[in-house]
Amino acid sequence: MIYDVIVAGLGPAGATAAYETGRRGLAVLGIDKSLHPRYKTCAGGLSTRIDKILSSDFHGLIEKKIMGIHFTYQGKEDLVVFSPSPIAYLVTRSRFDLHLVDKARKAGVEVREEEKIVAVRETDDYVEVETTSARYRGRVLVGADGANGIVSKQIGRRRVGKAVPAIESDVEVDQKTLDGIGDKVLIDFGGIPGGYIWIFPKRDTLSVGMAGFKGKVDLPGHFDKFQKENVIVKGLDLPKPKGYPIPVFHPPGSRVSKGRILLAGDAANLVDPFFGEGIYYAVWSGQLAANSIAEALGKNMPDLSSYDERVRSEIYPELAIAARLSYFIYSFPKLWFKATQEYDEIIELYYQVLRGEMNYQDLMKGVKRLTEQFLDMVI
Numbered sequence: 001m002i003y004d005v006i007v008a009g010l011g012p013a014g015a016t017a018a019y020e021t022g023r024r025g026l027a028v029l030g031i032d033k034s035l036h037p038r039y040k041t042c043a044g045g046l047s048t049r050i051d052k053i054l055s056s057d058f059h060g061l062i063e064k065k066i067m068g069i070h071f072t073y074q075g076k077e078d079l080v081v082f083s084p085s086p087i088a089y090l091v092t093r094s095r096f097d098l099h100l101v102d103k104a105r106k107a108g109v110e111v112r113e114e115e116k117i118v119a120v121r122e123t124d125d126y127v128e129v130e131t132t133s134a135r136y137r138g139r140v141l142v143g144a145d146g147a148n149g150i151v152s153k154q155i156g157r158r159r160v161g162k163a164v165p166a167i168e169s170d171v172e173v174d175q176k177t178l179d180g181i182g183d184k185v186l187i188d189f190g191g192i193p194g195g196y197i198w199i200f201p202k203r204d205t206l207s208v209g210m211a212g213f214k215g216k217v218d219l220p221g222h223f224d225k226f227q228k229e230n231v232i233v234k235g236l237d238l239p240k241p242k243g244y245p246i247p248v249f250h251p252p253g254s255r256v257s258k259g260r261i262l263l264a265g266d267a268a269n270l271v272d273p274f275f276g277e278g279i280y281y282a283v284w285s286g287q288l289a290a291n292s293i294a295e296a297l298g299k300n301m302p303d304l305s306s307y308d309e310r311v312r313s314e315i316y317p318e319l320a321i322a323a324r325l326s327y328f329i330y331s332f333p334k335l336w337f338k339a340t341q342e343y344d345e346i347i348e349l350y351y352q353v354l355r356g357e358m359n360y361q362d363l364m365k366g367v368k369r370l371t372e373q374f375l376d377m378v379i
Helices: 012-022 048-052 056-061 093-106 150-154 175-181 219-229 279-298 305-331 333-342 345-354 360-378
Strands: 002-008 028-032 045-047 064-066 068-073 076-082 088-090 110-113 117-122 127-131 135-143 164-172 184-189 195-201 205-212 242-246 261-263
Touching: 002 012, 002 127, 002 279, 012 028, 012 093, 012 135, 012 279, 028 093, 028 135, 045 048, 045 279, 048 088, 048 279, 048 345, 056 093, 068 333, 076 333, 076 345, 093 110, 117 150, 135 150, 135 279, 150 261, 164 219, 175 195, 175 205, 184 333, 205 219, 261 279, 279 305, 305 333, 305 360, 333 345, 345 360
Parallel strands: 002 028, 002 135, 028 110, 068 184, 135 261
Antiparallel strands: 045 088, 064 088, 068 076, 117 127, 127 135, 164 205, 164 242, 184 195, 195 205
């Protein structure tokens, strides 16, 4: 049998691509090396703009609706800014991913789990995927198996930039601790060089982590220091943090398709380089991939170049501006923090991006205007 579509990796990007092609009546096979639900090191933050592209049937999985952010600089100089409506949802990735995989199954997708892909071979007529259990053939292959997956190597995609190192620990806490945090997350700038520290409250746990976006950082050392000094986590029995790479976007980006193969989500480095949000762009790219696949197969011409065009015109411009913001903020965290203290309108502009009311291009115009005002004042 030759499937219309084979999807390698069933995280948010792959599961979305599988669902969207399956519901169109295509013969789809989804392959994942793990059995869902499976643990995934991830803070589990979804900006609420996800509601504009994903049906609300996942809302039952939301463990906390976030209404604001408590910013600090090196654990001090508090700045709390609330939003009139939620800016983010916090979920547990194992449950969220299982939900998306189950949706794909209900759409007719054949799911094969606990099969690791060991080889990919493209011919003029199909793509052959060899796993630890079998061989499969498909007219098109979606690589959603992560930045270090075998599919991106198959198309000879040039690695642009380095993955951002991150570590995270999840710990169960009592209701008193959760009530003390409320419906906000904590973000600390300056606590680690070139990055930020976070505390995300969920239903009965805290996700505590940090990521270094610029330069080399001793994350374990800074984590120990933060645990000893931060008033929220001090005294908590935090498990040893687990490390993971965040494959953020680096301008100008590179191709995400070749022949009968395309890449989505982390495999295409479609991760926001500002705060490292990846789920939103994973779902978005999975949908764009499905649209291009359906069009190509409908014409019996498996030319997936339209996917490249969509990613370059719709996603890359947003991530390119996020990369510029990331460079400035993590190079000059003190200046950035002072600017937000003076003009908390900057934060409200960012909240509008998170809520899907404006894009990064609009945000950049507003930040530039306010930053110029701030610099005129301090110089």
